[in-house]
Amino acid sequence: MSRRSQTRLSVLGALATEPATGYGVRRAIIETLGHFWHESFGQIYPTLAALEEDELVERDADGRFTITKRGRDELASMLAEEPEATPPRNGLLLRIFFAQHLGRKRALELLESTADAAKKKLAEFDAIERAIDEEARPEAPFWRATVRYGVFHARATIAWVEETRALFEKPRAAKSR
């Protein structure tokens, strides 16, 4: 059962903040968790149906879904489980690892585009941080923590590119056969 569905968790979490339609759940997830979570309609609608079946959510008169008491209990219990250790699959590192077959020039280009993407994210995170501060919701510390995670890791990526660029530019060790 290792790969229990975290879709349920994300949907219940979204509804715990605010009742919404299926469409609205997706929008909420994109707007708030977009940088580190993703759900598609093909997952959300069947999940909502299953949650309703289990009486964890209810559909109100407007067609919006509201989380029930049992739903909140279930949410708390799912949150308490250890986060699923996603099997690691980092496409960037796969390419760097085999970069000998890619060539130095392309490898350097890959590094640059990685750094550019990280810098773009940093700017976005900065905007999100300010938005959270302005709203001053009770959830603010938690939301802020997720954004800060993004900031720390984007900076780590940029620093890694700096170091790695130097490593790749040195002709000494990086000569391919």
Add this chain to the structure above:
Amino acid sequence: MSRRSQTRLSVLGALATEPATGYGVRRAIIETLGHFWHESFGQIYPTLAALEEDELVERDADGRFTITKRGRDELASMLAEEPEATPPRNGLLLRIFFAQHLGRKRALELLESTADAAKKKLAEFDAIERAIDEEARPEAPFWRATVRYGVFHARATIAWVEETRALFEKPRAAKSR
């Protein structure tokens, strides 16, 4: 076609380094890429059969697979593609984001176990770095780069936990930046 199989890429890459049986491919991937890549037998065997069908690999007398010339070309071309942007699904951040429903104590425990795991990884990365230096292979700069990525990001996680712990322990002081 956005979700092209990167299993092919990892298997071809492993065979470009050294011919191996299906079992050996898996072992090679675990030993070398284990921290940022994963393949299961259920993927490897059908992938090897498909690669053989496409004449990208050949089976030699001992039953080991060897990459062909076409296989090397295909590998180079796959490496040149932009890394797949894996839909973001970070179970830790999902829990942190909804941590209001989890409780402060459990949230802090989650932070601590995250930091512990990161510290353990740092030690492992350190050992791998030294092993790479000792072997002195031509691939060393690239292998080293992947490990260094892990180091930078593990450190980022530890630093983030430090900051976040403070944020959770006294939610009033949410002004730092």
Add this chain to the structure above:
DNA sequence: CTTTGCATGTAACATGTTACATGATTCA
């Protein structure tokens, strides 16, 4: 009156994991 956004849903497909079946070889 047409485009855009809201809203729901499904079917086909792609991907990937887990559990199992099977057998050979190596080594203590």
Add this chain to the structure above:
DNA sequence: TGAATCATGTAACATGTTACATGCAAAG
């Protein structure tokens, strides 16, 4: 002899994406 490791494979299942079909309502 018995355990561990090497080795191959498949079937059932879980998960998730993409493309499509459908329709309403608001805005321009």
